[in-house]
Amino acid sequence: MSGRTTALTPPADAGPPVRHPEAPAPGEIIGSHYEYCFGCGGGVAHGLHLETRAGEGVNVTAEFTVREAHQGAPGLAHGGVLATALDETLGSLGWMLRVIAVTGRLETDFLRPVPVGTELHLTAEAVAVHRRKIYCTATGRIGGPDGPVAVHANAMFVEVKIDHFIDNGRKEEIQAVMADPDQVKVARAFEVNP
Numbered sequence: 001m002s003g004r005t006t007a008l009t010p011p012a013d014a015g016p017p018v019r020h021p022e023a024p025a026p027g028e029i030i031g032s033h034y035e036y037c038f039g040c041g042g043g044v045a046h047g048l049h050l051e052t053r054a055g056e057g058v059n060v061t062a063e064f065t066v067r068e069a070h071q072g073a074p075g076l077a078h079g080g081v082l083a084t085a086l087d088e089t090l091g092s093l094g095w096m097l098r099v100i101a102v103t104g105r106l107e108t109d110f111l112r113p114v115p116v117g118t119e120l121h122l123t124a125e126a127v128a129v130h131r132r133k134i135y136c137t138a139t140g141r142i143g144g145p146d147g148p149v150a151v152h153a154n155a156m157f158v159e160v161k162i163d164h165f166i167d168n169g170r171k172e173e174i175q176a177v178m179a180d181p182d183q184v185k186v187a188r189a190f191e192v193n194p
């Protein structure tokens, strides 16, 4: 193990997250970042198909309907799928900060079982930024946006450059993305961040 701290509490010299001036307007749908993303892509039959909306601050909301393909125990959502829903919602915060960021750490509390057919109402919010680290939280409620909390996560995302994907992704998919003007547009949108 490295000597890095794994604390999810922001250090004392962390700053507040700042909404980017070109962040999507409040209520605006944040489109999928990749068609084959398990969390948000339309091209994944059993994926979560999360559609995230920008909030007024550095926050987003989303809904996810648990389907049969998402079961762990009979009739109940798999915990890993619920963690994915939280992770994906948190990932959309990059649009509000106008940075590309990947999950460094995700700590999830499972508070209530979530039956198949449930619509999970998700919120995510950035709470602090320290150098490349973005400290954030996400919550999933059942029954409505003010319903009881079923899942909650504290997380730390790390800002990366587009090279993170180009250097590490399988070549077939990277080449396909590079050849798709819509995907290149998504990537470029982040690269202009000062």
Ligand SMILES: CCCCCCCCCCCC(=O)SCCNC(=O)CCNC(=O)[C@H](O)C(C)(C)COP(=O)(O)OP(=O)(O)OC[C@H]1O[C@@H](n2cnc3c(N)ncnc32)[C@H](O)[C@@H]1OP(=O)(O)O
Residues within 6 Å of the ligand: 004, 005, 006, 007, 033, 087, 088, 091, 092, 100, 101, 102, 103, 104, 105, 130, 131, 132, 133, 156, 158, 160, 186, 187
């Ligand atoms: C086209 C649009 C696409 C948009 C794509 C958007 C995708 C969103 C999808 C949803 C989100 C995902 O699932 S993303 C997929 C899941 N995540 C991943 O695959 C990430 C795999 N991990 C990595 O690649 C790496 O470990 C990184 C990038 C996280 C960090 O590596 P690095 O770049 O070398 O940076 P490093 O120096 O190690 O760390 C930077 C700082 O973060 C801290 N740090 C790093 N990891 C941790 C950790 N686990 N816990 C605590 N702290 C950590 C370090 O101590 C350091 O703090 P200090 O010294 O500064 O204090």
